[in-house]
Amino acid sequence: MPIYQNNLKEKKIDFNTILNKVRVFAPATVANMICGFDILGFAVDEPGDEVKMYRVNEPGVRIRSIVGDGGRLPLDADRNTVSACVKMLLNDLGILQDIGVEIELIKHMPIGSGLGSSSASTVAGLFAINALLGNPLTKEELMPYCVEGERLACGHGHADNVAPALMGGITLVRGGADLDIVKIPVPKELYAGIVFPQVDVPTRDARQLIKDKVFLSDAVTQWGNIAGLVAGLFQEDYELISRSMHDVIIEPSRAILIPEFYAMKEIALSNGALSFGISGSGPSVVAVSKGKEVAEIVTSKIQDHLSANGIESFKYVSAVNVEGPKVLPFID
Amino acid sequence: MPIYQNNLKEKKIDFNTILNKVRVFAPATVANMICGFDILGFAVDEPGDEVKMYRVNEPGVRIRSIVGDGGRLPLDADRNTVSACVKMLLNDLGILQDIGVEIELIKHMPIGSGLGSSSASTVAGLFAINALLGNPLTKEELMPYCVEGERLACGHGHADNVAPALMGGITLVRGGADLDIVKIPVPKELYAGIVFPQVDVPTRDARQLIKDKVFLSDAVTQWGNIAGLVAGLFQEDYELISRSMHDVIIEPSRAILIPEFYAMKEIALSNGALSFGISGSGPSVVAVSKGKEVAEIVTSKIQDHLSANGIESFKYVSAVNVEGPKVLPFID
Missing domain, CATH: 3.30.70.890 (GHMP kinase, C-terminal domain)
Incomplete structure (x- = not known):
């Protein structure tokens, strides 16, 4: 799938059907898959991160709490990558001023482990806001926001962790900035x-x-x-x-x-x-x-x-x- | 398929069933397949080279004639790669002293074209001697002789042309000297x-x-x-x-x-x-x-x-x- 020319402002969000809260798990990932530096990766069933997201009356995006990070992650919504990505998405949808969202991030995996910790959190957050809104975006349309989260977290916008975290399975990321993501079959055993x-x-x-x-x-x-x-x-x-x-x-x-x-x-x-x-x-x-x-x-x-x-x-x-x-x- | 531990001397050759003559076509090949330098290649239906091989009484391997090479290829059986490879194979089978073979090489494709000209000739020759002998060797067992032919012809023993020429279709050659050849499916169109x-x-x-x-x-x-x-x-x-x-x-x-x-x-x-x-x-x-x-x-x-x-x-x-x-x- 060649990814995305977003015209997100054309997406219709029905404010009457937005959920009050949602809980999402996103998986850890093994980037590179040993020989495929920067292009291959796969998701695993465990560990992974969890996001609880609540709709609130006061507009804006806030971090309510973070558990399991040993105090290492910022609570400031503009500096935390999960909330920053959620804000970016709401802004592109044209509804950032119209909705209030609070986030609880529960980290079940260590930071700096080489298991795509930041990716799992970002993907969980973006999957959660999409679910809360009634899934207006496809996974392909969510992908650039996940990559942007990686850029905020790691200083470079690679998709080798976020691609398998979001798409599941084994993914090939080719084409660099063009972000051409190909799913590769997963042998059962x-x-x-x-x-x-x-x-x-x-x-x-x-x-x-x-x-x-x-x-x-x-x-x-x-x-x-x-x-x-x-x-x-x-x-x-x-x-x-x-x-x-x-x-x-x-x-x-x-x-x-x-x-x-x-x-x-x-x-x-x-x-x-x-x-x-x-x-x-x-x-x-x-x-x-x-x-x-x-x-x-x-x-x-x-x-x-x-x-x-x-x-x-x-x-x-x-x-x-x-x-x-x-x-x-x-x-x- | 991981290739070959040859114990060719254990192969039984039945001298009573050896053919008197055989005619073989081997295809030209497109090595690299554009992005797969030294590892990918595919065979094409045309052009290709042809070998006519005759069993004769006088032991040894000789070139009877070469057509279509503009006089560029050696007729000396030890310097011509087709006959040199056939000799090598017969020697490894332990029957070089016991059989006489004469070769006509008909080149239907230009030399130095980038289409695996030497590979097509070598593969045709080795496939022909194997057919003449009643196919004692599998294609996998013939492969190292084809690679040796490339070493004689081009100065380095790459399999990126001989692999598709011998196996047909699209081939992946990985593992360098270990010569691990993998067939890749061919889309119909x-x-x-x-x-x-x-x-x-x-x-x-x-x-x-x-x-x-x-x-x-x-x-x-x-x-x-x-x-x-x-x-x-x-x-x-x-x-x-x-x-x-x-x-x-x-x-x-x-x-x-x-x-x-x-x-x-x-x-x-x-x-x-x-x-x-x-x-x-x-x-x-x-x-x-x-x-x-x-x-x-x-x-x-x-x-x-x-x-x-x-x-x-x-x-x-x-x-x-x-x-x-x-x-x-x-x-x-």
């Missing part, structure tokens, strides 16, 4: 075993480690792997997926930021993972596996290894989330 | 409109123009395009194929060797081609099109343009060849 070691790797630093220029020979290896991975996903060929999921470009630079990276990799591959690599810019790592059992075993062994080296960690074992964000029953 | 301008671009020179290092940002664009192309081929999504088939890495360097390249590109794209680019290392160019009619129109207009600029050319309009080499009825 594909599981992600994610381990988030408690070390800090800021995204900006991780990007700075990457060199501007790469050897053409490495690039050829990488795009052969990417083509093999896409073909393997279409054919549900787990062996081809496994042979193809190698990153010769980014991993060598970024792995040095992640303690025990190569030991974890050895554990993952020797215990049956199809592939192992960095999730986004890290420090989370992901063992892509065939079946839940392998993912469970691999993540447990990696956690044991980290623990023996004095590093605490979280783990998440999850199928690929094919749905993207969803409205949850409201619990006060 | 995909046609190639090829124009071969009568100018000389030696493959070795064309390779030397390419820089050792590339910008990571360009590489990301390219692998996004490659992933989009593979997805488009699986989904028969001609628009996605068209959006994805752009080469930002190799074309800018090589296009300068091909007179009127950008004028031809403009003609192709403005007349409905999905994409336009260099076939292999040129000077042939290819307009990838949906349907035969578009390919016919585009190639005719390109030929008219070249002619008006004093450049003669050949054209070939062809569906993607999905079969690869084939045995033809023998005509003396």
Whole structure:
């Protein structure tokens, strides 16, 4: 789908049917999918973030509370990316002066984990305001606001996390600024075993480690792997997926930021993972596996290894989330 | 398919059933498929090369004649790549001393055209000896000999032409020396409109123009395009194929060797081609099109343009060849 020439002011919003409140979950995401730097990513069933959104009388958009961020995220509605994106959307719809919205953000996932934390929050917020308004926008029309949220949060407007968070499944983002997003089929038994070691790797630093220029020979290896991975996903060929999921470009630079990276990799591959690599810019790592059992075993062994080296960690074992964000029953 | 641990000496050759003669056609190929430098390629129905092979009493492999090469190819059986590869195969089978083979090579396509001329000849020769012997080898087992032929002919053992020439259809070659060849589905209406301008671009020179290092940002664009192309081929999504088939890495360097390249590109794209680019290392160019009619129109207009600029050319309009080499009825 080539995305969006928005004429949002032509959207009809029926103020009589706007909901009073809505609760939305949006999934964490594994950007890059090991070999597809800046173009591939997938969503997972857990973790993810939650937004509760309330319609109120006083016009404007406000953050009512944030839970689970350790106080790191701004409550100022113009600085918080969730509320800022919601404001932007309401402004483009021409109704920012006419509606009041308050947001509770419940973070179920760590910030700076390499799991698309900001994307999950932004997508949850935008999916929530759209649901509150009676879904006037398609997901494709919501996408540019999600990307803008990434620009606010990370300093660059990449879609590699927001695309799978919003669309669900495995997404290919090609065309850079043109934002051409292609859904790739999800093999049924594909599981992600994610381990988030408690070390800090800021995204900006991780990007700075990457060199501007790469050897053409490495690039050829990488795009052969990417083509093999896409073909393997279409054919549900787990062996081809496994042979193809190698990153010769980014991993060598970024792995040095992640303690025990190569030991974890050895554990993952020797215990049956199809592939192992960095999730986004890290420090989370992901063992892509065939079946839940392998993912469970691999993540447990990696956690044991980290623990023996004095590093605490979280783990998440999850199928690929094919749905993207969803409205949850409201619990006060 | 991960290719081949050959134990060819274990193959049983029944000398009583070896054919007296066989005639084989192998197709020309369009390597790179515009955006997939060194990894993608496809075979076409025409042009292609032909080998007639005869069993004779005197042991050894000899070239009886070559037609259509303008006297450029060696008749010496150790220097001619077709016979050299046939010898290598017979040697690995342990029967080189026991069988006599003579080869007529009929070239129906120009040498140095960027259409995999040497690959077509080598594949035809190896397919012919295998057919003569009663097909003891699978195509996968023949592949390393085809690659060796490329090494002899071009100085480097790439499979981007021989893989589609031997396997037919669209092939992905990943893994470099490990030679992991993946067949990609062929959309039914995909046609190639090829124009071969009568100018000389030696493959070795064309390779030397390419820089050792590339910008990571360009590489990301390219692998996004490659992933989009593979997805488009699986989904028969001609628009996605068209959006994805752009080469930002190799074309800018090589296009300068091909007179009127950008004028031809403009003609192709403005007349409905999905994409336009260099076939292999040129000077042939290819307009990838949906349907035969578009390919016919585009190639005719390109030929008219070249002619008006004093450049003669050949054209070939062809569906993607999905079969690869084939045995033809023998005509003396």
